[in-house]
Amino acid sequence: MNNTVKEILEWVLCIVIAVTLAILIRYFVGTPTEVRQTSMFPTLKEGQRLILNKLPKTFGSIPKRGDIITFERPSNSTATMVKASYNNDPTNIFSGFTYYVLEIGKESFIKRVIGLPGERVKIEDGKVYINDAPLNEPYLDETVKTYAKNEILTEFTVPDGYIFAMGDNRTGSTDCRDFGCIPIDRIEGIVWIRIWPFDVFGEIK
DSSP, rough: OOOOHHHHEEEEEEHHHHHHHHHHHHHHTTEEEOOOSSSTTTTSSSTTTEEEHHHHHTTTOOOOOOOOOEEEOSSOOOOOSSSSOOOOOOOOOHHHIIIISSSOOOEEEEEEEEEEETTTTEEEEEEETTTTTEEETTTSOOOOOOSSGGGSSSSOOOOOEEEEEOOSGGOOOOOOOOBBBBGGGGGGEEEEEEEGGGGGGGGGO
């Protein structure tokens, strides 16, 4: 093997290793994302760029109330039961890789965790109640009121293995009030830091 061929193979190997590491880090550790809607206003604004922490998903942790998460968009737009439905799973390894790892053709929502597994959620008189206690939501604008969109999701218990999430912009958010509670295994990551614009760089709460 001459030196030229050997050098080319070494470069190819380096590129393969770099791409593999990038994919592994993106899927298991963290990944960048962009805010494309106004559902989390004023906490997040359209066009801002974020870093998602994927370690909780990797290790099977349940997010805390108040965490801002991204999750795979459900198949249904209107709830017929407390649980959101997903019926568009890939049918083979290749389509699963492109969908879940490369995220080609995958749509995601960004919302805030409100109700945890086993908790009783009630939306009444413009407020959210967790186990009959009013939820303190300091991240909301003081003029914001929360109303249910579906009778099924006015008063309910969050099923085991699921969470209930809403956008901070309650009147402009399509969220669990529309399609139901989200399976924890459909959560992609927890929003960690905002990296753009630089004047608001930092951890998000």
